Amino acid sequence: MSFNINVRARNNVKVTGNGKTTLMLAHGFGCDQNMWRFMLPLLESTYKVVVFDYVGCGQSDTAYFDRKRYETLDGYAEDVIEICDELALENIVFIGHSVSSIIGMLAALKSPALFAKIVMVCPSPCFMNFPPDYFGGFEKGDLEELINLMDKNYIGWANYLAPLVMGQNNGSELIKELEDSFCSTDPTYAKSFAKATFFSDDRAKLTRLLVPTMILQSSDDNLASVDIGQYMHEKIPNSVLKVVDSQGHCLHMTAPDVVFQAIKLFLA
Template sequence: MTDISKRNNVHVRGTGQTTILFAHGFGCDQNMWRYLAPHFEKHARVVLFDLVGSGNSDLAAYDYGKYDSLQGYADDVLEIIDQFAPGPVIFVGHSVSTMIGMLAANKAPERFLAHVMIGPSPCYINDQDYIGGFSRQDIDELLATVENNYLGWSSAMAPAIMGAPDQPELGVELTNSFCRTDPNIAKHFARVTFLSDYRKELARCQAPTLILQCSDDLIAPVAVGEYMQRALPRSTLKVIDNVGHCPHLSAPHASTVAMEAFLQPWFADDK
């Protein structure tokens, strides 16, 4: 029997009636939620975890076949919910984890109350009228660089992804996080992430969803958030005035305010 707690390095905090799952992005771990998660512990039961292959997860559990699509991670999320959440959850995902949460919800919608999607993108590649932010050539070149020189790519790209020009220490932190990730796993996960296209899944997601986008984001431009608002049946788009892809680190107050306003209906009974 799989030890899910060990596999995903699961930690549970808080005692509210509502459960919130926080899911990190590519090259990161649950520590990236250190500014947001504690704030919500007074309202809810908070579940933190690492995607398999990231952070302090069990690297031996990384199965290249299972994780050759984001559905493998979504199945893990459902197992975490089954074991650690007494009821339906609010899923807070960053970047690629927003799609992981959506896939999990589309498979088991009864397990989800709502989604908060921070910097989401269902497809990174431009396609006719769809603006994903990158051409196919851009992505091919990115993946070739990741494959040939992952540490060099991490050192160059992590500060640009973080943005936050007035907080350079955050760029250093993200660089270090990228560089701690097993290079072979990171290369595989990068390919799965940047070549994914889940636009057709958006209409199936019926849970209320907050799309939290930054005004200047190298990875997920505002046009992606606007597309998702049109495609997700019950969505709200909030654009934060912030440079970068990680507002939960670089603009935690604005992120918290937006999340609290959206999540208020589920916290009413906890006061």
């Protein structure tokens, strides 16, 4: 790591709460650390909590944006490792939403000593279909069209994606918030993250993840089906799968109490 990088400013790192166990909360694509706000009051009384924004998201310092670094999920995993190094963290519990579950896995494969446990909220190791063996939910051509829509009509892209991700039944306020979050992210950075998110295929790495892992899957999720959670559970050696009776891809926002109880039980 270069010594002239201000990691805390780069990733808008914040540390709250108190406790012997450190939780690192990592947001999903098109989001920022604010998406964890429903979970924070539940966690801060028992745990030390680290939140941050990936470069290009939220209040991160976009001066550090490097197109080559962030064209794959490995660049985001490096961010996670550098934040841990900066804060002198070890044996953390990494809680990743959506693509951050995979980013956390990649970081754990590079620096296993940093991680005690991993919680994956609505994860998917690959969003593309590879029939007949694997169905990630999307044809590659459909994903390419979605990326192209970002160039042609960014607001339209956000309007289309937000209800798909949040779940149509989860209230207009949450859908609007996600839509606004998508829209507030500069397309320059959002497109890199979108490509890294939707075109990655990290299925082959699942069997190498030895850190104890809990997979939290929504019973009705347009982006990551229960079958994907089951697939990951079968591949990750030391894993448990919990299916939450809920709609949408953002359980930490729509069912924070259930997620909190599951985390507490997993850490006990």
